[in-house]
Amino acid sequence: MKDPEKMEPGLQLIIKTAKDGAKTVKRIQDFARQRRDHDFQPVSVDQLMLDVREITRPRWKSRPESEGVHIALELQLGSDEARVMGDESE
DSSP states (O other): OOOHHHHHHHHHHHHHHHHHHHHHHHHHHHHHHHHHTSOOEEEEHHHHHHHHHHHHHIIIIIHHHHTTOOOOOOOOOOOTTOEEEEOTTO
């Protein structure tokens, strides 16, 4: 080691970054644990798309149109068999 004092800031940064990473991993693990307790059911992808369209309509349609901007959202549905595991209310 040539000059330990010059290395100190870099080492402190490495330690801080490692601690921040550990906190991020813990938050992800906590989130994943919450999800495990949930009873997921098959949810129709087509229905999800229809629901999302309606829930987000004010953002992509009403607001822009009030400013003279017109956005068309076209869904290509028809995959009645397509399902994902989830909670419809979420």
